[in-house]
Amino acid sequence: MKQIVKILDGATGTILQNSGIAIPEIPETLNMTQPDLIESIARDYAKAGSQIVYANTFGASPLKFQNSSYSYKECIQSGIVLARKGAPACKIALDIGPLGQLMEPMGSFTFEEAYDQFKEIVLAGKEADLIVIETMSDLYETKAALLAAKEHSDLPVFVTMSFEENERTFTSCTLESMAKTLEALGANAIGFNCSIGPKQMIKMVEKLSTLTSLPIIAKPNAGLPDPSSGTYTMSASEFYEHMESLVEAGASYIGGCCGTSPIFIEQIAKLKGQQIAREEVDSGGWVCSPLYAFCTKGIHPIGERLNPTGKKRFQQALLEEDLDYIVSIALEQKEAGADLLDVNVGHPGVDEVKMLPKLVKRLQSVIDLPLMLDSSNPNALEAGARVYNGICALNSVSAEKKKMQEVMPIAQKYGCSLVCLCLDEEGIPNSAKKRVELAHRIAQQASQYLLSKNDLWFDPLTLTVSSQPDQAIETLDALKELSKEGYSCVLGVSNISFGLPARQMITQAFLAQSLYAGLNLPIINVNVDRYMDTIVSSRLLLNEDLKAQKYIERFHALKAEPQKAMETLSL
Amino acid sequence: MKQIVKILDGATGTILQNSGIAIPEIPETLNMTQPDLIESIARDYAKAGSQIVYANTFGASPLKFQNSSYSYKECIQSGIVLARKGAPACKIALDIGPLGQLMEPMGSFTFEEAYDQFKEIVLAGKEADLIVIETMSDLYETKAALLAAKEHSDLPVFVTMSFEENERTFTSCTLESMAKTLEALGANAIGFNCSIGPKQMIKMVEKLSTLTSLPIIAKPNAGLPDPSSGTYTMSASEFYEHMESLVEAGASYIGGCCGTSPIFIEQIAKLKGQQIAREEVDSGGWVCSPLYAFCTKGIHPIGERLNPTGKKRFQQALLEEDLDYIVSIALEQKEAGADLLDVNVGHPGVDEVKMLPKLVKRLQSVIDLPLMLDSSNPNALEAGARVYNGICALNSVSAEKKKMQEVMPIAQKYGCSLVCLCLDEEGIPNSAKKRVELAHRIAQQASQYLLSKNDLWFDPLTLTVSSQPDQAIETLDALKELSKEGYSCVLGVSNISFGLPARQMITQAFLAQSLYAGLNLPIINVNVDRYMDTIVSSRLLLNEDLKAQKYIERFHALKAEPQKAMETLSL
Numbered sequence A, B: 001m002k003q004i005v006k007i008l009d010g011a012t013g014t015i016l017q018n019s020g021i022a023i024p025e026i027p028e029t030l031n032m033t034q035p036d037l038i039e040s041i042a043r044d045y046a047k048a049g050s051q052i053v054y055a056n057t058f059g060a061s062p063l064k065f066q067n068s069s070y071s072y073k074e075c076i077q078s079g080i081v082l083a084r085k086g087a088p089a090c091k092i093a094l095d096i097g098p099l100g101q102l103m104e105p106m107g108s109f110t111f112e113e114a115y116d117q118f119k120e121i122v123l124a125g126k127e128a129d130l131i132v133i134e135t136m137s138d139l140y141e142t143k144a145a146l147l148a149a150k151e152h153s154d155l156p157v158f159v160t161m162s163f164e165e166n167e168r169t170f171t172s173c174t175l176e177s178m179a180k181t182l183e184a185l186g187a188n189a190i191g192f193n194c195s196i197g198p199k200q201m202i203k204m205v206e207k208l209s210t211l212t213s214l215p216i217i218a219k220p221n222a223g224l225p226d227p228s229s230g231t232y233t234m235s236a237s238e239f240y241e242h243m244e245s246l247v248e249a250g251a252s253y254i255g256g257c258c259g260t261s262p263i264f265i266e267q268i269a270k271l272k273g274q275q276i277a278r279e280e281v282d283s284g285g286w287v288c289s290p291l292y293a294f295c296t297k298g299i300h301p302i303g304e305r306l307n308p309t310g311k312k313r314f315q316q317a318l319l320e321e322d323l324d325y326i327v328s329i330a331l332e333q334k335e336a337g338a339d340l341l342d343v344n345v346g347h348p349g350v351d352e353v354k355m356l357p358k359l360v361k362r363l364q365s366v367i368d369l370p371l372m373l374d375s376s377n378p379n380a381l382e383a384g385a386r387v388y389n390g391i392c393a394l395n396s397v398s399a400e401k402k403k404m405q406e407v408m409p410i411a412q413k414y415g416c417s418l419v420c421l422c423l424d425e426e427g428i429p430n431s432a433k434k435r436v437e438l439a440h441r442i443a444q445q446a447s448q449y450l451l452s453k454n455d456l457w458f459d460p461l462t463l464t465v466s467s468q469p470d471q472a473i474e475t476l477d478a479l480k481e482l483s484k485e486g487y488s489c490v491l492g493v494s495n496i497s498f499g500l501p502a503r504q505m506i507t508q509a510f511l512a513q514s515l516y517a518g519l520n521l522p523i524i525n526v527n528v529d530r531y532m533d534t535i536v537s538s539r540l541l542l543n544e545d546l547k548a549q550k551y552i553e554r555f556h557a558l559k560a561e562p563q564k565a566m567e568t569l570s571l
């Protein structure tokens, strides 16, 4: 895969500072008060070689302008007009920065409020050629901006976040979560700007290029600021040298942030038009919270306990909106080793469309595990997926036509992985072969919604072995076939033992067998030690536990701790 | 498959009684003292329609003749001559009955002593057209006779045993064990004689016809004797009616025993030449003791603990020939649910060729589970298989040429199932595919020894997952393929966890996975509850536990018995 190097612009603020004028509290008002200066900056960058020039709209939002004598709208519009006048041959970007508010859960600024701000900015900037969302450090705010851009504009959207040298943003978002979430939500190019210099960015661009096939943006500062003066001292030619390495590492949209000026752009413009080779990276197959992302190809237990079915206390908590109780169950599951939590609030008297997003917000405020939203109500799934901070999974669709039409667009829009039940209008087929056929039917339909193979997690369905003793093998054989075809497989394991004594015994055996057959996403009560014992053992058996590290970590002390093993007795 | 009804003769004793002569202590001396009478009996049966006439040799043995003025040899020889003179158009059978000694372990008469007697009888009767071994009730004595016949004659050998109405012989041998053992040892036709009437024999012949494809012999008494007089009162025409049903049930060699006479044979001769349809029955794939036989197609745990490797106490017991200790281990394994016991006596200072048969005799005298003889010494395997009362399994052969040439003839001769290790001179291949290829190589070689598909139990070999983490999957995948091809699979499971803490955890998971993959003969420490829990659970999951009976039997009381679960803690 080839990509062509394109040149972005450098800093605006740095030039304004150097120009000697007094910079107002809202720098975007300069679009009204100093239009010639603003136009000249664009002109200088165009002359220096920029192909894309960012309009002076970075901080313009309804919120910031509420006490200004200018409107955010006129400043955004004139910012774009001035940039285009100064750089008529360039693409002009509507530049969107952070809103300057602390988002929930750290602050009180809600996802919906952020979305509304970004929506107005996007609508005001519709004369631009593209939208850039930049200098973001909060994934949640970034999602609000990207969602607003996608929903109110057809322009390409570039997104860059500001990472520290520890490869986290200021709010601790990881590289994986950033890359996978932004790609899932439909960004057209992603990368980094500000915060660090080009040298510090190299390793991150290298990593990013293994996480996405999207064009990578690198718009670093002119090195790190001098600690005493706070000014940038890197020369344009040194900047160029590092930028050359960044291009080698995979960046194809390159420019500068704080401390850079047209002479820096003039230098890096030498790289313009260069072809770079990129590896194709599989899309889909990830779920993530800002702090924690995982590819679903390995074995990952999914906690089943956030579900009111048959649980009186949980039902009561839902009806009384006692979310503390639900959070405590979530934390127990994390503690026990869950990688993902299923969240189901379906119960008579509960409005799922309201409750699911509410609970999602609450859960993600205290727990960093990704979530799997579980509802038969597509509106509830959409409401939950919308406010989820990262990539969640949706549980579930099936081969029923109506289901597919309702749920697949939600998965497409929010980049969710999708649990696909191998059943249709006729019910659950009684053979592995027919369940696999339904899986193929679902996959075909899903491709129309641009859902990739990795986005689809097939569930060949567990029947109760005491009432249908010939069906456990069919489920196992379906797992075997689906996993052979490269799909992730999900299964609610516990149903196997319904109605039998000592349910954990047979559930444990079925779990081990399912994991070998190809189940990688078991939905299970992770708080039962014997199930996690089986998962940890199976990871080692299936060569997913390098040097038996996790196995030894779990079990090395077992002999010395009889009370540990005792927990496995509660049948 | 079609078989043709052939007519045997009726009783000799009954006619002698009716003739009014005094019957001597050894009736076979009549061949010397009353040759005309003996000849006339053969003539009468030939006239009545018999195609096979049994010579008057039933009780002739060196042992019985040791105080006689005649020799067993001359009596046997003249018995055959007289029968042939009386019935020149018939096949004449050397008739061999029980030796009248209580065999070990009930009595003190050894297998080897019995064998020697039968050998002399067979050698003396070599002018016959076939050998019939009849009225047997002890499987061990029958094996000695059949082995002697096979080793000292090329004549066809027919074997009938005397079953009671409860479908057991006097020594409790079952129908399955009788059928499978005699077929495995090379009998040419098998069935029943004496003890019961034709009516009582029908159900047994029906059952037998599902157990073997061999021609079935039915030679019942003339009904049950009158309890007061001890005489047989069934009429020849009633006898005929039942015999017609016996032929319908699958018998193709028909005749009469006590109470029958030429008029009975005249009646049943109407059935001569009739074609009967028989279902083809798979050969091989069974192991059995006299009381207990099982087809290896289902899941059957094999106890691993009769093995000195790494067990000081066991080593000591072997060196001191403290077989009581070894028997106690065997009994523990039976109690815990083993279906088969592996027996290995390989240890420095132990002469396996002597010790293995000695231990086999001891074990089979107290425990009714079939045995699997485990040795790298082919002579030890042969010595053990020879004295085993039933069908044992041999552990093991491999794809090594020398091994195959040494071990396969033993399996062929004694009808043993054969553990086949998927390794060759180069060692253990590192892929499932190559292990399966070795299995095919072994199977091809085995066919030259007339070993059937069912006789071969493939062992794709368990490597230690901590040192070879990619190999567990290869073993599992090899099981999957071999079982798909219809083979029984055997595996020493415990080796998977060597060198790890909490070995039982991972062994248990691997066991469950192996059972789904296709392992049906796990070699395991059956005394570890969690392994048997897994086996019982897996039987249900793999649809081998009708109505979850065995599962519920094992687990229904678990909640009420915490001390039961406690046993699982000893890791």
Ligand SMILES: [Zn+2]
Pocket: A193, A194, A195, A221, A257, A258
């Ligand atoms: Zn900056």
Ligand SMILES: [Zn+2]
Pocket: B193, B194, B195, B221, B257, B258
């Ligand atoms: Zn009789």
Ligand SMILES: [Zn+2]
Pocket: B011, B012, B194, B257, B258
């Ligand atoms: Zn008789």
